[in-house]
Amino acid sequence: MHGENLEVILVLLLAAVVVVAVFKRLNLSPVLGYLVAGMVIGPSGAALIPGSDTTKYIAEFGVVLLLFYIGLELTLERLKAMRRYVVGFGSLQVLITMAVITYTAMHFGYGTKTALIVGGALALSSTAIVLQVLAERGEQATQVGRLSLAVLIAQDLYVVPLMVMIPLFAQEVSNIPLVIAGAMLKAAFAIVAIIVVGRLFLRPLFRVIGSLRSRELFAATTLLIVLGAAWGTEHFGLSLALGAFFAGLMVAETEYCHQVEADILPFKSLLLGLFFMTVGMSIDLEVLKTNANSILSIAVLLILTKAVIVTILCLLARFKVGASIQAGLLLSQGGEFAFVLFGLASTLGVIDSKVSQTLLVTVTITMAITPLLAVLGKKIADKLDKEAGVATDLGDIVEENKDIDKHILVIGFGKVGRSVCELLAASKINYVALDSDAKNVHEGRVKGFPVYYGATDRIEVYQSVGIERAVAVIVTSRDRQEAKRAVTAVRSFFPNMPIIARGWDHSHVKDLEAAGATFAIAEAFEVSMQLGSTILNAMGFAEPEIERIIQDFRLERYSPQSRENLTSGETVPVPNG
Structure with a gap:
């Protein structure tokens, strides 16, 4: 050179x-x-x-x-x-x-x-x-x-x-x-x-x-x-x-x-x-x-x-x-x-x-x-559309989401729901969020999130955000009963829709799966697994050994339905087409 x-x-x-x-x-x-x-x-x-040939070639290759x-x-x-x-x-x-x-x-x-x-x-x-x-x-x-x-x-x-x-x-x-x-x-x-x-x-x-x-x-x-x-x-x-x-x-x-x-x-x-x-x-x-x-x-x-x-x-x-x-x-x-x-x-x-x-x-x-x-x-x-406020008009919600397709519907826009939405956005996956808490909706829309206000047991609300075109539903609601009502409503209206739900503990997970959740995750248990994994790593355990230990605990604690998802490597059968 x-x-x-x-x-x-x-x-x-x-x-x-x-x-x-x-x-x-x-x-x-x-x-x-x-x-x-x-x-x-x-x-x-x-x-x-x-000016030189070197910069010219770099520009062309760029x-x-x-x-x-x-x-x-x-x-x-x-x-x-x-x-x-x-x-x-x-x-x-x-x-x-x-x-x-x-x-x-x-x-x-x-x-x-x-x-x-x-x-x-x-x-x-x-x-x-x-x-x-x-x-x-x-x-x-x-x-x-x-x-x-x-x-x-x-x-x-x-x-x-x-x-x-x-x-x-x-x-x-x-x-x-x-x-x-x-x-x-x-x-x-x-x-x-x-x-x-x-x-x-x-x-x-x-x-x-x-x-x-x-x-x-x-x-x-x-x-x-x-x-x-x-x-x-x-x-x-x-x-x-x-x-x-x-x-x-x-x-x-x-x-x-x-x-x-x-x-x-x-x-x-x-x-x-x-x-x-x-x-x-x-x-x-x-x-x-x-x-x-x-x-x-x-x-x-x-x-x-x-x-x-x-x-x-x-x-x-x-x-x-x-x-x-x-x-x-x-x-x-x-x-x-x-x-x-x-x-x-x-x-x-x-x-x-x-x-x-x-x-x-x-x-x-x-x-x-x-x-x-x-x-x-x-x-x-x-200022003109008042989008920072709470959107409740179903006609407006339908109009805003008439083009969305193959998206994820997130129910609940608290801290967990927002984190899920941020993850989906970073992965270039379309999503729409629903919440029955006006404060959560207001805060989300101020920051540009596509979140809407609505009761999560009404079919009209789900239809307004194109649930029939969605590939999966994620329920992140903090309230136990609201989460169960949302799972029950989605399953009754859309029997084939994959539903992933957030549960507090194993008893809550069982309730959600009984209500129709495809897969429910025990939040408290998963936090304990993360903490345990971190301490095992700090003590010098190899990554494969840590994964084996964590997997054994999960298989022991989760229901047969969840165990099947865990062992198959799939969390939810989301359709590809």
């Missing part, structure tokens, strides 16, 4: 560690940290790193892994579950926003090709920042959170035809609508072909590799698939990143997708961070100084345009006014794919470099203020 290349990598890593640590301390997105780090060390900043990771998360099952918002709402948001921005750009004198690229790139929002904001606020499972995720998925899908379209624009063509239609068809055909090939060959390949029980070989195979697909699409005139995206779609349809995701996550996070640093390095700070007024004006116009479009679409979808405004503000920024698309267009000479620079800075600014926009949106929603 040449000394200057090693120096480039060392400076990049040092800047990443220092700046991102500061941004994390300030509770800001690491993406912004990488962008700022790139600006600081780049040619227009401290000039610690000049984009490849980003597209692979996006494809990996787009399973057909996930798309099917969210099809209403992805295909309908998400597509309308992208196409309408793209049309409005394209028309505006042409009105200000840009050519058709440039205007279309600007419209397509700015129609996309930031997946990384929006999901981070939702996760920090625990709002992934709320109506606004589910809608935002669906729109982001739709936007990710539209990246494919946009990346196919830009190289075609680099050629001399007269019929632009025909080029766009051809790009869409070409992308659609490629996706179908890749998924078919993946289903035929990837499962057998991963099965063989998995049988060898080598994580290194598994990771190497994954990288081979990613780079092989990237090479293949480039060979046929498409971009490297598109091949990686298709590879992600292929792997997502196999049962090995979670292991693949775990193996590539360290590479993805680091290389993607370095990619954003190279984007920051490419930003000319002189452009920001000389065009500050124009950049700020464009940023405000972009936020207003996207916020208004999303808000109107939400209102047409019968969202409440406050929730509509909240969603609009949350999705109003530019996104990381704008960097990819503008970079590709600038490299191919389709868009002027000064235009690209101006828009890159604009997108960065809109991304930076997203957390503030999210806070503003939540305050507006709380």
